[in-house]
Amino acid sequence: MTARIVGRPPPVRLSRHLGSLVSPWRARLLAVGVLVLAAAVVELVPPLVVRHVIDHSLVRGNVRELGTAAAVYLAAATAVAALSAGYGYLAATVAQRSLAVLRTRLFSHLLALPTGYHDRTPVGDSISRTTADIDAIDDLFSSSVAGLLGQVVRLLTLAVAMTVLSPILAAAAALVIPPLLLVTNVLRRRVRDAERATRIAVGAVNARLAEDLSGVEVIRAFGRQLSFADRVRRALRTWLQAGNRSVLFNAFYAPVLGVLAAVVTALLLWLGGRDALGAFGVTVGTLTAFVLLFARFFTPLVNLGDEWQTVQGALAGAERVFAVLELPTDAGGPTGPADLAVGGSPPAAAAPSAPGAACPRTRPVIEVEDVSFGYLPGRPVLHGISLTVSAGQHVAIVGRTGAGKSSILSLLAGLHAPWSGRVALAGGDPTGMDDGTRRALLGYVPQTVALFSGTVADNITLGDPELTAEQVRGAARISGADSFIEALPDRYDTVLSDTGRGCGVQLSAGQRQLLALSRALVTEPAVLLLDEPTSVVDGAGDAAFRDALRDRVLPGGTAVLTVAHRLATARDADHVLVVAHGRVVEEGDPSSLLARQSRLADLAALELAGWDWQDQPDASGADDGRPSLQRSPGAGQG
Numbered sequence: 001m002t003a004r005i006v007g008r009p010p011p012v013r014l015s016r017h018l019g020s021l022v023s024p025w026r027a028r029l030l031a032v033g034v035l036v037l038a039a040a041v042v043e044l045v046p047p048l049v050v051r052h053v054i055d056h057s058l059v060r061g062n063v064r065e066l067g068t069a070a071a072v073y074l075a076a077a078t079a080v081a082a083l084s085a086g087y088g089y090l091a092a093t094v095a096q097r098s099l100a101v102l103r104t105r106l107f108s109h110l111l112a113l114p115t116g117y118h119d120r121t122p123v124g125d126s127i128s129r130t131t132a133d134i135d136a137i138d139d140l141f142s143s144s145v146a147g148l149l150g151q152v153v154r155l156l157t158l159a160v161a162m163t164v165l166s167p168i169l170a171a172a173a174a175l176v177i178p179p180l181l182l183v184t185n186v187l188r189r190r191v192r193d194a195e196r197a198t199r200i201a202v203g204a205v206n207a208r209l210a211e212d213l214s215g216v217e218v219i220r221a222f223g224r225q226l227s228f229a230d231r232v233r234r235a236l237r238t239w240l241q242a243g244n245r246s247v248l249f250n251a252f253y254a255p256v257l258g259v260l261a262a263v264v265t266a267l268l269l270w271l272g273g274r275d276a277l278g279a280f281g282v283t284v285g286t287l288t289a290f291v292l293l294f295a296r297f298f299t300p301l302v303n304l305g306d307e308w309q310t311v312q313g314a315l316a317g318a319e320r321v322f323a324v325l326e327l328p329t330d331a332g333g334p335t336g337p338a339d340l341a342v343g344g345s346p347p348a349a350a351a352p353s354a355p356g357a358a359c360p361r362t363r364p365v366i367e368v369e370d371v372s373f374g375y376l377p378g379r380p381v382l383h384g385i386s387l388t389v390s391a392g393q394h395v396a397i398v399g400r401t402g403a404g405k406s407s408i409l410s411l412l413a414g415l416h417a418p419w420s421g422r423v424a425l426a427g428g429d430p431t432g433m434d435d436g437t438r439r440a441l442l443g444y445v446p447q448t449v450a451l452f453s454g455t456v457a458d459n460i461t462l463g464d465p466e467l468t469a470e471q472v473r474g475a476a477r478i479s480g481a482d483s484f485i486e487a488l489p490d491r492y493d494t495v496l497s498d499t500g501r502g503c504g505v506q507l508s509a510g511q512r513q514l515l516a517l518s519r520a521l522v523t524e525p526a527v528l529l530l531d532e533p534t535s536v537v538d539g540a541g542d543a544a545f546r547d548a549l550r551d552r553v554l555p556g557g558t559a560v561l562t563v564a565h566r567l568a569t570a571r572d573a574d575h576v577l578v579v580a581h582g583r584v585v586e587e588g589d590p591s592s593l594l595a596r597q598s599r600l601a602d603l604a605a606l607e608l609a610g611w612d613w614q615d616q617p618d619a620s621g622a623d624d625g626r627p628s629l630q631r632s633p634g635a636g637q638g
């Protein structure tokens with residue numbers, strides 16, 4: 001499945017997403033609305049008190065009412081402050097809770113997205129969406145949303161109050177509306193575009209940082225610090241330019257509104273000064289109160305302008321977050337193995353002591369039937385591949401670099417779906433398995449080992465509490481990891497750093513591979529997919545693992561499919577497939593293949609002579625999988 005983020009979701013989806021995000025906190029939001037409305041209404045009281053003081057107390061010399069007026073003024077102002085604090089607090093709690101949910105939902109969704117999405121999306125970009133883009137929404141939700149809501153309600157109540165106070169003054173003030181709408185619309189679009197560009201630039205910078213920092217050893221070893229720093233500087237410059245555009249457009253908004261407000265206020269005062277309003281019954285007090293209300297009317301507008309950048313940044317961030325959430329995941333409903341467990345036992349419980357004991361010897365556990373597949377449309381890398389592996393059988397795939405060996409394993413691991421043909425593990429589609437079935441059924445060692453922060457045991461169990469210390473040790477003994485783990489400071493409780501960096505203990509590449517093997521073995525799976533699992537383990541370690549596989553894993557009924565790095569692995573297998581250019585070009589049992597003139601025999605002869613057959617790319621298209629003569633560095637003469 002091709003999962004790509006194309007463009008942005010239509011605005012209606014954005015509001016639907018944001019709505020569904022906060023909907024669990026409807027009651028709190030309702031309380032926020034009520035408090036906002038109450039604050040906006042109470043806020044009308046101070047100007048009306050001023051009008052009363054001018055028209056009734058000062059003009060008529062009735063100073064005794066001033067004390068009451070002052071008390072009402074103070075009470076109203078205090079009530080507004082209290083109500084604002086109340087709705088601000090409630091809105092912030094809704095923001096924090098809903099964004100915590102959003103972060104978790106986004107991360108879970110990222111984990112469930114098709115492998116193809118992660119193949120094409122830099123890790124830094126995904127990190128940027130889960131952190132910086134949600135932070136942008138957080139900025140709006142936590143600190144601004146209640147304020148913004150308050151400003152909008154305040155605008156409406158002030159507009160109503162001004163109209164009620166003096167329709168003629170309100171009509172004069174309404175002259176400000178057309179230029180106001182024009183300015184707002186132009187700046188809104190500009191700031192939104194700039195914020196969108198900013199969010200994309202932040203994603204690009206994060207992607208570059210993640211990539212460069214994970215390759216820091218290469219950069220330093222090759223003396224390329226300056227050039228890589230320059231690449232980051234260029235990405236940062238794009239971010240800065242987008243940010244500057246947003247700030248620039250935003251900076252214009254408040255001053256332009258200030259000028260518009262001043263023009264209308266001056267007009268009102270000018271009309272008042274020429275006594276042009278007396279005919280309409282506009283008193284000095286009404287004019288004063290109106291001007292005060294009008295000034296207040298502009299305060300929320302200016303405040304809205306100040307928050308414009310935050311709002312547009314949050315909307316641009318929300319677009320990127322929801323664009324990912326709208327991508328379909330791989331989980332197409334559990335379609336577990338049809339009848340992995342003979343006699344109906346669940347696969348997890350089927351093999352308490354011997355790996356794969358649940359599978360009958362004769363039926364294929366791994367099935368690949370006439371499969372074609374590619375990562376990019378129109379560029380197939382596998383053509384009509386077929387293979388089967390039965391319980392207790394070991395099949396090895398050999399072939400040169402880029403032949404398509406790992407692609408076969410990744411289809412079987414359910415990381416990709418085939419274009420055509422059928423892939424099945426114990427009769428089930430590996431892309432649709434639920435987690436429990438997958439865990440019971442499949443042990444997979446990919447070519448690149450990923451370790452996570454945590455202890456050695458955590459890395460073997462991947463945090464599965466069902467696995468016992470005895471099972472962990474058992475798996476490590478089979479893989480050969482047990483001996484080096486026992487030598488670590490806290491044995492199985494030794495804390496590892498995720499990538500061999502950081503504060504934990506660092507492992508060698510070979511030790512990491514043995515740990516990955518233990519991880520694959522610990523659930524005693526019915527299927528083992530091993531992609532060059534001992535390629536950087538020394539010869540003795542490789543031989544020990546091959547022995548353990550033969551003596552302790554295969555007899556339990558586990559079906560093993562190995563991409564062989566060394567031909568010794570292929571020799572040990574029950575069946576060998578030679579793959580070239582995405583096709584099976586030869587297959588058979590290794591001893592008969594080696595006994596006659598075959599591609600496997602050619603490869604064996606070359607390996608014996610010290611020629612590295614595997615590291616030669618399978619890209620020329622000219623050969624048919626027969627080895628070319630390339631001597632491996634440091635290899636001895638045969």
Ligand SMILES: Nc1ncnc2c1ncn2[C@@H]1O[C@H](COP(=O)(O)OP(=O)(O)OP(=O)(O)O)[C@@H](O)[C@H]1O
Nearest residue numbers: 119375376381399400401402403404405406407408
């Ligand atoms: N994630 C991917 N996206 C696009 N193309 C890919 C991807 N992974 C592999 N390919 C391409 O698919 C082809 C087969 O790759 P694959 O990794 O299956 O080969 P391989 O035989 O396992 O090679 P090696 O021995 O080097 O591991 C190669 O041409 C490679 O460029």
